[in-house]
Every structure is written in C-alpha cells, then in structure tokens.
Amino acid sequence: MNLTLKDVGKKYTRNQTDFWALRHVNLSAKTGDFISIVGKSGSGKSTLLNLIAGMISPTEGEVLYDEISYIGAPDKIISKFRNQKIGYVAQGQSLLSNLTVWDNIRFPNQLYDSEKKVSAKELEELMDKLGIRDLKTSYPEQLSGGEMRRVAIARALVNSPDILLADEPTGDLDEENTRIILEIFKELAKKGTIIFMVTHDKETVAYSTSAYAILDGNMTKFVKNIDNME
Amino acid sequence: MRERKITIWNLAVMNLRKKTCQTIATLAVITIFAASVFGGGILFLSLENGLNSVKERLGADIILVPEDTEEEMKAILLQGNTSYFYMSKDMIDKVQKIEGIDEITYQYFFASAGSACCDMPVEIIGFEPDTDFVIQPWIQEKLKEKIADDSVVVGGDIQVSNGHSIRIYNQEYEVAAKMDKTGTGMDQTVFVNMNTLKHMRQAATKQGFRFLSGEEEDLDKQISAVMIRVSDKQNISRIAMEIKQKTKNVEVMISEKIVSSVSDSLSFIATVVKYVLFVLIAMVLAALSVIYILQMGQRKKEIALLRMMGMSKSKIGRMLVTEAMLQGILGAALGIMIASVFVFPFNVYIGDMIGQPYVQPGSLTTLLYILGTIVLVTGASLISVSFSVAQIYKKETYQTMREGE
Ligand SMILES: Nc1ncnc2c1ncn2[C@@H]1O[C@H](COP(=O)(O)OP(=O)(O)OP(=O)(O)O)[C@@H](O)[C@H]1O
Numbered sequence: 001m002n003l004t005l006k007d008v009g010k011k012y013t014r015n016q017t018d019f020w021a022l023r024h025v026n027l028s029a030k031t032g033d034f035i036s037i038v039g040k041s042g043s044g045k046s047t048l049l050n051l052i053a054g055m056i057s058p059t060e061g062e063v064l065y066d067e068i069s070y071i072g073a074p075d076k077i078i079s080k081f082r083n084q085k086i087g088y089v090a091q092g093q094s095l096l097s098n099l100t101v102w103d104n105i106r107f108p109n110q111l112y113d114s115e116k117k118v119s120a121k122e123l124e125e126l127m128d129k130l131g132i133r134d135l136k137t138s139y140p141e142q143l144s145g146g147e148m149r150r151v152a153i154a155r156a157l158v159n160s161p162d163i164l165l166a167d168e169p170t171g172d173l174d175e176e177n178t179r180i181i182l183e184i185f186k187e188l189a190k191k192g193t194i195i196f197m198v199t200h201d202k203e204t205v206a207y208s209t210s211a212y213a214i215l216d217g218n219m220t221k222f223v224k225n226i227d228n229m230e
Numbered sequence: 231m232r233e234r235k236i237t238i239w240n241l242a243v244m245n246l247r248k249k250t251c252q253t254i255a256t257l258a259v260i261t262i263f264a265a266s267v268f269g270g271g272i273l274f275l276s277l278e279n280g281l282n283s284v285k286e287r288l289g290a291d292i293i294l295v296p297e298d299t300e301e302e303m304k305a306i307l308l309q310g311n312t313s314y315f316y317m318s319k320d321m322i323d324k325v326q327k328i329e330g331i332d333e334i335t336y337q338y339f340f341a342s343a344g345s346a347c348c349d350m351p352v353e354i355i356g357f358e359p360d361t362d363f364v365i366q367p368w369i370q371e372k373l374k375e376k377i378a379d380d381s382v383v384v385g386g387d388i389q390v391s392n393g394h395s396i397r398i399y400n401q402e403y404e405v406a407a408k409m410d411k412t413g414t415g416m417d418q419t420v421f422v423n424m425n426t427l428k429h430m431r432q433a434a435t436k437q438g439f440r441f442l443s444g445e446e447e448d449l450d451k452q453i454s455a456v457m458i459r460v461s462d463k464q465n466i467s468r469i470a471m472e473i474k475q476k477t478k479n480v481e482v483m484i485s486e487k488i489v490s491s492v493s494d495s496l497s498f499i500a501t502v503v504k505y506v507l508f509v510l511i512a513m514v515l516a517a518l519s520v521i522y523i524l525q526m527g528q529r530k531k532e533i534a535l536l537r538m539m540g541m542s543k544s545k546i547g548r549m550l551v552t553e554a555m556l557q558g559i560l561g562a563a564l565g566i567m568i569a570s571v572f573v574f575p576f577n578v579y580i581g582d583m584i585g586q587p588y589v590q591p592g593s594l595t596t597l598l599y600i601l602g603t604i605v606l607v608t609g610a611s612l613i614s615v616s617f618s619v620a621q622i623y624k625k626e627t628y629q630t631m632r633e634g635e
C-alpha cells in the first residue's frame with residue numbers, strides 16, 4: 001500500500017471562529033515505513049491520524065490510498081475500508097467499556113461478515129505476545145492504564161491492517177513493555193505494515209524509519225536529525 | 231469461552247446490561263408509561279363494555295316503579311344493589327290499555343338475607359314467564375327450555391358453591407344456568423319464576439323473616455316494577471306522559487335515559503382519558519428524547535471508538551435503535567404485567583368503586599390491546615431515539631478521536 005497526503009489541511013471551528021488545525025501537509029509513505037510524528041500539544045498530531053483514518057475529511061487537499069481517494073465516498077465504504085485496512089490505537093483510554101477485553105479485541109474482526117475470521121487460537125497468541133492473555137474476561141474498568149493500552153494495540157492489530165495509526169501508544173507503559181511494543185511495531189513494519197506513531201519520546205522515535213515534526217506554523221517537516229527536532 | 235458472534239443485537243444487549251443504572255432509569259419511565267396506557271385502556275374498555283351490556287340487557291322501553299324509588303331501581307339495574315319496594319298489582323291494569331303498548335309484564339324484587347344464603351345478600355327477581363319479555367330472551371342464551379319451578383338462574387358474579395345448587399333461606403334450589411358477566415346489577419341477581427319466588431317467601435316467613443310487602447297472601451297483589459315495551463319507539467315519551475297522567479304515586483322511568491346517564495359519564499371519562507393519554511404521550515416522548523440525547527452526550531467517545539474500528543454510521547444507528555427497541559418492548563411488557571396485576575384480579579372491586587357498569591374485555595380484545603400497547607410504547611421509544619440517531623449523521627464530534635472526550 002502507498003499512502004499520499006497532498007497539501008492536506010483541516011479547518012475547525014471553535015467559538016464561532018475558524019482556524020487551521022493543520023495545513024499544507026505533504027507526505028507519502030509506502031509499505032514498510034515506520035513513521036514517527038512529534039509535535040507540541042495541540043499541534044494537530046491526532047488530527048493528522050484522524051485524517052489518515054478517514055474519520056474526518058480534509059478541508060483542502062487529498063489523502064490517497066494507492067492513488068484512491070475516499071473523500072465523498074459513502075460512509076459504508078469508508079467504514080469498511082477503515083475496518084479492514086487501518087488499525088488505530090487512539091490516544092487515551094479507547095476500549096469499549098461495555099465489552100470484555102476478549103470482545104474488545106475481536107470486535108473489529110466481527111463487524112463485517114466477509115472478513116477473514118481470526119480463530120480463538122490466533123487471538124490468544126496475539127494476547128500472549130502483548131502479555132494480556134489473563135485479562136480475557138476482565139472489563140476495561142478493571143485494568144491498569146498500561147494494560148488497557150496493550151489491549152487497544154491488540155485490537156488495532158486483529159484485522160492485520162495495512163496502516164497502523166498509534167497515538168502515543170507507549171505513553172503509559174513501563175520500559176519493558178515499551179520495548180516489547182516497539183519491537184512488535186518494528187517487526188510489523190518489516191512485514192509491510194505502514195506505521196504512524198505519535199510520540200513525545202526521543203528513544204521511541206529511534207525505532208522508526210523516519211520522523212515528522214508538526215510545528216506551530218501548521219506545517220509538517222521532515223526531520224533527518226532527530227536531535228534537532230525542537 | 232464464549233464464541234458468540236458480536237452482532238448489533240448482542241452489542242445492544244451488552245451495552246444495556248453493562249449500563250445498568252441508565253437502563254433501569256430509562257426502563258422505569260417506559261414501564262410507567264406502558265402501565266398507564268394499558269391499565270387506563272382496560273379500565274376504559276371495561277366501562278364501554280359495561281354500557282353496551284346495559285343497553286342490551288334493559289329490554290323494556292319504560293319501567294314503572296313506586297314513587298321515590300327511581301334511584302334504587304337504577305342501583306339494582308346498574309350496580310347490583312339489593313333493595314325491594316312494592317306497589318299494587320293494579321298498576322298493570324291501569325296502564326295496559328294505553329295505545330301503543332306492545333308488551334307489558336312485571337317483576338317482583340326480593341332479597342336474600344345476608345347470612346341465610348350467600349356471603350352477601352343477593353337480589354332475587356321474580357318474573358312472570360307467560361308475559362315476560364325482559365329476562366327470558368336473555369336467559370335463553372344459556373337455558374333453552376323454560377325455567378322450572380324451584381330452580382334458579384344466577385348472574386355471573388354469584389358463587390354456586392357445589393356447582394349445581396344454591397341455598398336461599400335454608401333451602402336448596404337447583405341452579406339451571408349461570409349467565410355470563412354483564413357488568414351490571416344482573417350479575418348479582420338470582421332469577422326465578424313467580425312460583426319459585428312464592429316458595430322462597432314461604433320458607434323465609436317460616437323462619438321468622440317479615441317483609442315490607444305485608445303478609446304472604448299479598449304476594450298476588452304486590453309487584454315491584456312494571457316493564458313496558460312500546461310498538462313504536464317514536465311514541466315512548468308520549469306513552470310515558472300518558473302513563474303519568476293516568477297514574478298516581480308512580481315513577482315513570484325511560485330506559486334510554488338510564489342508559490344516557492351512564493353514557494354521559496362515560497363520555498366524560500373518555501374525554502378525560504383521551505387528554506390524559508395525549509399529555510402522557512407528549513410527556514413521555516419529551517422525557518425519553520431528553521434521556522436519549524443526554525445519554526448520547528455521554529456516549530460521544532464510545533461512538534467515536536466504534537467509528538474508529540470501522541463501524542458505519544448506519545450500523546451505529548441500528549445499534550441505538552435496537553437498544554431503544556429492546557427497552558421499549560421490555561418496558562411495555564413490564565408495564566402491562568404490572569397493570570394487569572391490579573386491573574384484572576380486582577376488576578369487581580374497581581367496578582364497584584367506579585359505580586358504573588364494568589365488564590372486562592374478552593381475551594381477544596385484551597390480546598389486541600396488549601399488542602397495541604407494545605407497539606405504541608416501542609414506537610414512542612423509537613421516535614425518541616431518532617433524534618439521537620440523527621446526531622450521528624449531523625455532527626463531526628461523533629467522528630473524531632481525541633483525548634479528553
Ligand atoms: N473537533 C474539533 N473541533 C474543534 N477544534 C478541534 C477539534 N479537534 C481538534 N481541535 C483543535 O485542533 C487542534 C489540534 O488538535 P489535535 O487533537 O490534533 O492536537 P494534538 O497534536 O493531538 O495534541 P495532543 O498532543 O495534546 O494530543 C487543537 O487546538 C484542538 O483543540
């Protein structure tokens with residue numbers, strides 16, 4: 001899969017005034033890219049991920065997946081595309097509180113009949129890898145922040161997405177779990193998944209193949225030397 | 231391990247189960263609504279049935295009773311009160327010759343003593359089989375031949391203890407038939423022919439009971455009411471006038487007026503019920519809509535998450551609709567059950583309390599009414615949730631994934 005953002009901008013309205021949360025974003029990513037996104041709070045990082053996920057449509061410019069734009073496509077088509085091709089680990093607590101861990105993880109895989117169904121065994125292997133196998137029957141409210149995050153990661157991976165969007169995925173994990181997850185991401189990228197990871201942590205950036213910084217001027221900039229990122 | 235598929239239905243059920251408090255609060259509103267609609271409806275239908283059965287049962291166009299006993303007569307007809315009053319049998323001769331009278335007969339009222347017979351005193355009505363046109367056509371539904379001497383026909387509310395006989399003034403009488411309930415005074419009445427009535431009187435006198443109508447032999451000279459059917463309904467009031475002129479110390483009652491007093495109060499109740507229902511529906515729609523919208527506010531993040539995982543807006547809409555539908559059906563069922571517990575077992579008591587003829591609808595009508603209530607209540611729930619569903623389509627807030635929401 002190739003992903004291209006062409007001069008993408010997103011305007012929001014707040015207190016009756018419009019403002020650009022993101023503007024003139026140009027980037028392209030291909031199979032195997034592991035991209036870090038850094039930037040201050042409010043600089044538009046989550047907005048960028050939402051645009052890539054097709055959750056919101058750009059005010060200007062276009063997002064192309066293998067040269068195809070979904071802007072203006074029926075919601076059903078975009079939704080199904082997102083379900084099958086995009087895994088999203090959202091910022092903060094992002095589990096469905098009414099479902100058990102087990103149901104949360106398999107939820108994206110149950111949504112469309114045509115999907116290739118993952119077996120219980122495959123699910124357990126995935127949970128094993130993330131060290132959350134014992135939590136199967138727990139509800140999100142019974143988990144720690146780090147456990148919730150790992151469940152959210154398992155859920156994002158359940159449909160073997162082409163693009164993985166991770167918004168501060170290691171924010172509340174300890175060193176060991178951070179390493180485990182970053183290794184998993186690295187391995188996924190090697191197998192062909194495009195990964196976008198929002199992070200504040202320089203060591204985390206080191207795992208990625210390239211990094212972008214979103215600066216105040218609502219621009220994206222390719223950062224070669226991670227150390228100059230600020 | 232549960233390998234149940236996660237369908238929209240299952241998802242809705244899981245949501246309702248996990249959000250117990252919200253579900254119970256919403257259910258409570260729906261249940262109260264359903265109980266009021268169902269209970270009120272059954273009450274109203276019962277009153278309407280009661281009116282119809284009074285209309286059917288009255289039989290006579292004009293009823294003559296002794297002066298000042300009009301209200302008592304109404305109470306006997308409508309509520310099953312026991313009372314008796316008498317006038318001279320000559321009354322029949324006085325009015326018989328008036329032009330336009332088609333049929334004329336009389337009835338003799340008598341009451342069982344409280345303790346001697348049944349738990350409660352019952353009204354005993356004696357009629358003359360040869361001239362009667364009021365009681366017999368009705369009894370015919372249950373009893374093909376003429377009622378025999380010393381046997382009785384009982385109204386629908388009278389308990390026949392061993393199934394085939396009844397004790398009145400310490401004597402057994404065979405129960406030839408038990409009538410269906412009518413919701414009128416007829417339900418608490420025992421019908422006998424005049425021969426049987428004489429036997430009852432004799433038995434009572436032997437036991438020391440004394441009666442207003444004087445001595446036993448007077449039975450042939452005393453009656454309680456004269457029932458008249460006119461040949462042309464148009465003439466009812468003219469004939470009534472004529473009777474008034476030709477008689478003294480007598481009350482001339484026109485059946486239509488008895489019925490219309492019932493139907494007047496019924497149409498008043500109907501209007502009240504209609505407005506109450508109208509207001510109730512409006513209030514419930516408003517309350518449920520607000521409840522659902524408030525819940526949507528709390529569920530913004532959940533909905534954004536569902537979208538994030540690739541659930542389409544229409545599927546999320548279906549999930550919300552399914553939740554509302556489940557709550558609607560469950561609330562309707564609960565409400566109907568709760569109302570039933572009050573309305574059905576206590577129907578005799580309710581009828582007495584309202585003081586109007588009261589006949590519970592049949593099982594088919596009840597069933598239809600149950601279905602109607604479920605449809606109405608579930609419909610209200612669905613209409614209310616539609617505003618929330620519309621929000622998913624309108625607002626971008628339900629689509630983004632942001633921290634803090
Ligand atoms: N739906 C929205 N409506 C209005 N303003 C929004 C909306 N979503 C985001 N914004 C604004 O757009 C800007 C970018 O938000 P975004 O969430 O992308 O920032 P971020 O870089 O992810 O920040 P953080 O690091 O704190 O998560 C912020 O000023 C935010 O308040």
Ligand SMILES: [Mg+2]
Nearest residue numbers: 045046091633
């Ligand atoms: Mg963010």
